[in-house]
Amino acid sequence: MAPSYLSLENMPKLNLVDTSRPKGGETEKITINLGPIDLGQIDLLVEEGFYSTRTDLIRTAIRNQLAVHAQVVTETVTRRAMVLGLQHFSRRDLEAAQAANEQFDVHVLGLASIAADVSPELAVATIASVVVLGAFHASPAVKAALKGRIR
Known part of the structure; x- marks a missing residue:
């Protein structure tokens, strides 16, 4: 049976947390040039x-x-069916999707993370695409395996 791409309603149960302000180590450093x-x-x-x-x-x-610009952000997140905040994928989450022979798209505004114990093979078998506006945390091996699927 070919993998089916899931809508948000059919996505396997994942650990989702909506955070409006990052905690201690959950920030990303940016560099800006000012006159x-x-x-x-x-x-x-x-x-x-x-x-x-x-x-x-x-x-x-x-x-x-x-x-x-909060209203524009809210409308765009809804229109694009994105998760707002933090979405973490554990090995157990991805194994459940693999057992159901399913793949899904990761669309996050915030932080998407894949557990360190997820193998590149498991990630490729279960994740069809990755679109993250913010930060994407995964092992270098998983990022390399998903390279062609990350936009």
Whole structure:
């Protein structure tokens, strides 16, 4: 029997957690380039006590912009049938899909993670495609095996 691609309604039971704010080690580092005048203004606001650090100002600015566009994000996540937050795939989750001879698409806005004990063969047998806007955590071997399926 050929694998069937599952809709969200038919997807095997997975461990899903919707998180709006990352906890301690759940952040990703980004690098931005700023001109000296922008950087100087940021430093001035920090020095004057408006923000505790440069990072505090940048996080606040990003959150404010995300709040401005929250409706668009919500509508797009719904339209694309994406998981918002964290979606973790354990070896047990993927083995259940394999036993049912099923594959599914991973569509996440946030963090998608595949357990470290998942073999590349199991991932290839059960995951048809991966679209993650945010961060995708998996072993290097699993990422390499899914390379042609990650968009």
